[in-house]
Amino acid sequence: MPSTPVSPTFDVILKNGIVVNQDGEGQRDVGIRNGRIVGIGSFHASQAGELIDCTGLHVLPGVMDTQVHFREPGLDHKEDLESGSRAAAMGGVTAVFEMPNTNPLTTTEATLADKVARGHHRMHCDFAFWVGGTRENVKDIPELERLPGAAGIKVFMGSSTGDLLVEDDKGVRDILSTTRRRAAFHSEDEFRLRERLGERIENDPRSHPVWRDEIAALQCTQRLVRIAREVGAKIHILHLSTAEEVDFLIDHKDVASIEVTPHHLTLTAEAYERLGTLVQMNPPVREARHAERLWWALQQGILDIFGSDHAPHLLEEKQKPYPSSPSGMTGVQTLVPIMLDHVNAGRLSLARFVDMTSAGPARLFQTARKGRIAVGYDADFTIVDMKRKETIRNEWIASKCGWTPYDGKEVTGWPVGTIVRGQKVMWEKELATPSRGEAVTFLDGLPRA
Numbered sequence: 001m002p003s004t005p006v007s008p009t010f011d012v013i014l015k016n017g018i019v020v021n022q023d024g025e026g027q028r029d030v031g032i033r034n035g036r037i038v039g040i041g042s043f044h045a046s047q048a049g050e051l052i053d054c055t056g057l058h059v060l061p062g063v064m065d066t067q068v069h070f071r072e073p074g075l076d077h078k079e080d081l082e083s084g085s086r087a088a089a090m091g092g093v094t095a096v097f098e099m100p101n102t103n104p105l106t107t108t109e110a111t112l113a114d115k116v117a118r119g120h121h122r123m124h125c126d127f128a129f130w131v132g133g134t135r136e137n138v139k140d141i142p143e144l145e146r147l148p149g150a151a152g153i154k155v156f157m158g159s160s161t162g163d164l165l166v167e168d169d170k171g172v173r174d175i176l177s178t179t180r181r182r183a184a185f186h187s188e189d190e191f192r193l194r195e196r197l198g199e200r201i202e203n204d205p206r207s208h209p210v211w212r213d214e215i216a217a218l219q220c221t222q223r224l225v226r227i228a229r230e231v232g233a234k235i236h237i238l239h240l241s242t243a244e245e246v247d248f249l250i251d252h253k254d255v256a257s258i259e260v261t262p263h264h265l266t267l268t269a270e271a272y273e274r275l276g277t278l279v280q281m282n283p284p285v286r287e288a289r290h291a292e293r294l295w296w297a298l299q300q301g302i303l304d305i306f307g308s309d310h311a312p313h314l315l316e317e318k319q320k321p322y323p324s325s326p327s328g329m330t331g332v333q334t335l336v337p338i339m340l341d342h343v344n345a346g347r348l349s350l351a352r353f354v355d356m357t358s359a360g361p362a363r364l365f366q367t368a369r370k371g372r373i374a375v376g377y378d379a380d381f382t383i384v385d386m387k388r389k390e391t392i393r394n395e396w397i398a399s400k401c402g403w404t405p406y407d408g409k410e411v412t413g414w415p416v417g418t419i420v421r422g423q424k425v426m427w428e429k430e431l432a433t434p435s436r437g438e439a440v441t442f443l444d445g446l447p448r449a
Contacts, residue, residue: 010038010048012422014381017054020354021061021373030059032379035421040375052424054383057416058350061358061373062094062380066151066365067184067238067259067307068332070096072118074103079312079400081115084332085123085437087310087398089426091333092382092415094125095370095440097151100132101164107132108140109147116149116439123437124425125418126370126380130154130184132164133175141178149439151365152181157220158188158212158282165190169227176233181444182257182364184236187245188212188283189220205322206272209284214242217283221245228255236364239264239309241283243293250302257364259307260294262331262338267291267405277318277325278405281309298348298356305360308335312401330399334392334406340384340413350386357382366443383417390414396429 010031019028019040031039031048045051070084081098088096098115100106106115106129119127128151131144145153155175156164166172167190176183193216201207221237225248228235236257240246241264249256263281268288271279279285297303311328318325339357343350362371369378392406418426423433 008047008049010043012050012052012379013043013045013048014052014054014059015043015045017057017059017383019059019373020350022359025058025350030373030379030381032422035379035423036369037373037375037377037379040373052417056385058384058386059373060354060382060384061371062378062420063092063336063357063382064095064097064361064367064370065093065308065310065332065335066097066305066361067099068096068310069099069101069312069328071312072102073114077400078314081119081123082435083398083400084310085125085127085435086431087330087333089124089418089431090396090398090429092336092384092418092426093332094380094382094418094420095127096125096332097128097130100130100154101156105132105164106130107134107137109144112144112147112150119437120439121437122435124431124435125420125437126440127437128440128442133183134164134166135171135174138174138178141175142180145179145181146445148445150445153179153183154185155183156186157224158186158190158193158216167191169223172224173227173231176227176235177231179233182234182236184238185224186239186282187217187220187224187237189216189223192216192219200323202323203321205277205280205325206269208280208322209269209286212282212284214244214286214290217242218244218248222248225249225252225256238307239283240294240303241286241290243290246293246297246302253302257304258302259305260298260303261307261309262335263329263405265291265294265298265342266338271405275405277320277322278329278403280318280322280325280327281311281329282327295347298352303356304364306335306339306356308332312399314401315403330397330401330404333397333399334404336382336384336415337390337392337411337413338406340386341411344386344412368441368443370440379419379422381417381419382415383419384413385416386413388412388414
């Protein structure tokens with residue numbers, strides 16, 4: 001009598017990869033079933049319906065980029081949730097937190113639910129959305145910050161793209177008095193920015209960091225920390241850009257976590273000569289001394305996570321004469337290769353990269369089942385070839401805008417595969433499966449029905 005075939009133990013096995021996680025790195029297989037990790041060890045190919053050969057590759061916990069602007073709804077000509085998430089997946093990013101300065105602004109339960117619905121099974125990676133904190137929605141914040149799909153509350157203290165601005169101490173205090181989750185801040189002092197508008201020089205983007213100077217950043221961060229202490233709130237400083245803020249925040253890590261971007265670590269003011277408005281960002285790319293201090297802070301463990309601040313504009317928009325040119329650049333697709341290149345150059349360890357891109361975001365924002373390679377967690381993986389040399393090209397960029405300030409830059413270390421909840425989304429520069437992105441869940445969010 002013929003024997004009944006035994007069902008595979010796993011849906012998928014990642015075979016022969018070098019797994020990097022909280023317990024170090026070593027060659028191990030990872031077994032996946034129903035989108036979750038169910039085994040780590042040594043498994044036979046016959047135990048799974050699908051085998052992904054990771055020989056010679058590093059298997060990292062899925063990279064989370066917790067600051068992206070995907071422009072939908074309202075500015076879809078620059079980017080939308082599908083194209084932005086396609087760029088994320090092509091760059092090895094498995095989850096993104098998207099920003100609220102869209103049109104309409106993401107400031108209500110309805111506008112948040114609309115974004116979640118737009119992203120569900122249309123985005124190529126998993127997602128959450130920051131809710132904008134305003135004077136008008138303060139009373140609703142305790143509910144808004146815990147809704148399904150909400151990453152938390154985001155506040156702009158300095159003007160940037162969009163109409164979200166709470167620049168005064170009272171407005172910030174009112175918001176922080178109601179938040180319970182960690183609130184994120186664009187920290188530039190709007191009052192100083194207004195005073196210094198005359199520092200902008202027509203057709204000279206080199207004047208951008210002169211206008212939005214280090215004092216504007218430091219003053220705002222000092223105000224923010226003081227208010228957070230007064231009301232007992234947890235805050236997250238986005239895209240830290242100055243040496244002065246590093247030195248101040250060393251004494252305030254009990255209330256403030258810190259994000260740093262690849263561009264503030266990689267680019268300096270000399271790039272304005274070469275790239276002009278393409279490197280115009282808020283806060284600005286600055287003199288080399290600031291990047292050097294940021295690297296010191298990264299190596300000393302002061303900084304908590306990387307975020308790309310992916311903020312795309314079409315090339316014709318960016319090429320308008322300064323200061324008519326908008327601030328922002330692509331970044332979600334280049335975060336992994338740019339930072340892996342720094343790993344290979346010896347500026348940070350691969351373990352530190354993992355902490356800054358997966359364990360760190362999970363720890364700060366309390367994501368459920370993400371941030372580690374562990375049984376019971378979502379099967380999210382960023383699979384990289386640490387020895388591979390590639391040249392970043394505009395043609396590779398999947399964002400609608402189709403350009404990157406890193407065009408022509410050779411890097412060592414490359415994202416080979418993106419796996420989201422067990423689905424092979426990207427492999428070798430090609431999308432491998434239809435979009436199946438879903439909302440990230442949070443330990444301190446409202447439970448789903």
